[in-house]
Amino acid sequence: MSPRFEYLLRLGDDALILGQQLGFWTGHGPVLEEDIALTNIGLDQIGQSRAWLSMAGKEEGQGRDEDRLAFHRDQHEFRNALLTERPNGHFGDTIARQFLFDAYAVPLHDALSRSRDPEIAAIAKKCAKESAYHLKHSRGWMVRLGDGTEESHGKIQQSLNGLLPYVGDLFVSDASSQTAQEEGWGVDLATLRPQWESNLESALTESGLERPKATPEQLGGRLGRHTEQLSFLLAEMQVLPRTHPEAKW
Template sequence: MSNPQTLFDYLIRLGDNSLILGQRLAEWSGHAPILEEELALANIGLDLIGQARMLLTYAGEVEGKGRDEDRLAYHRDSSDWRNLLLVEQPNGDFAKTMARQFFFDHFQYLQYEALSRSTDERLAGIAAKSLKEISYHRRHSSDWVIRLGDGTKESHDRMQKAIEELWGFLPEMFDMDAVDDAMLAAGIGDDVASLRDEFDMAIEKVLREATLDRPEDSWSVRGSREGRHSEHLGYLLAEMQFLQRAYPDAKW
């Protein structure tokens, strides 16, 4: 049996990715370029928040200190969050939102495919259940990258700019630290470093079809596994956690 604290750390990384990206997508509500996309973004956001609920609930039980999903979602400061830097990046224009989604969907698909074979049955179940949703998310975002990249000059330029602005956030996704190593050794976690080649192949296939150039690997940022985030997370949390901060333990 692995150390509960290590499993907790691992689970909140997964749950935080889903929750923060779900919150970002929710920000599009009322602002999407067309009604059809308004619904699509909200659906995808809700899928992600659903994953986060399962993962944070499980994390709270593993930790055994009485923290439930809401406690973990609404009563943690930014340095306690473990989501990837990629998912907290602001929505920007529609191309940037789609580029962020495209990178995360492809990564999450590979990660959850591996996690669906986890020896931790509960985690494997959550991953397997989520995989169908993620397949759809991946198709949706890939279609948009192609449509915008291979669209007009304006949409092509915006899409190219978006992938360049986010490119340096990708290396962090494939880092392995002590928590990842311990979970891998226990048969619970997956080896994200080993997913990079498959990820690159999938991404590059779409970028080619979209007539987009793969950016140079000229910069990268890291830090989310130690709780070092970009300034954007604080603003996101201020909005998401406002009610529970202003009126602690308020109930519906």
């Protein structure tokens, strides 16, 4: 697998899995506006995923398009960060997961919009507008819940504590990530951590939430080592196109 194919899969799979998860909220949001918000964000993620995976398919050169990559790969072939496959849980769990991701997506898309590859830069510039809007939404809820009632504060703190051990995958620096940086078409994902930290700290300060004591980081998503949650998600997402492989809408 070329470093570039690997890198594009990571970008595409993060957005795909998150988008699919948010799609499960359709008709289940706590209020109508949030139902619409979560599914709108999910739609943006799916759109972003489509652009990255389509590019990944071309890079691979085996004739796989974005649908083929999304629906006909198995769990160990997915490269999404473990954070994105954490269960939806309650609204606070979903918001905390989204916030931790958005706080990474904003500096990611900002950095990629300066890519030496014009296509990567173009897609990233488009994504940047969307991720800034997503962060505004998820951060707003972190503050509202953290600075809300005793119950909302307790719940969102618990969501945060449960998710923080899974963010490590976002910042893995390996051959793929380093090649991206060296060749100038991408960014070493490890370099995004300070900006993510600062996004997190500012939200914690404003919301009155606390950062739990250091916990061991769970890594593996970038290597295709996933939690069982992903297999349930893929089963649901892939069953139709796998049952009817050539079906057209």
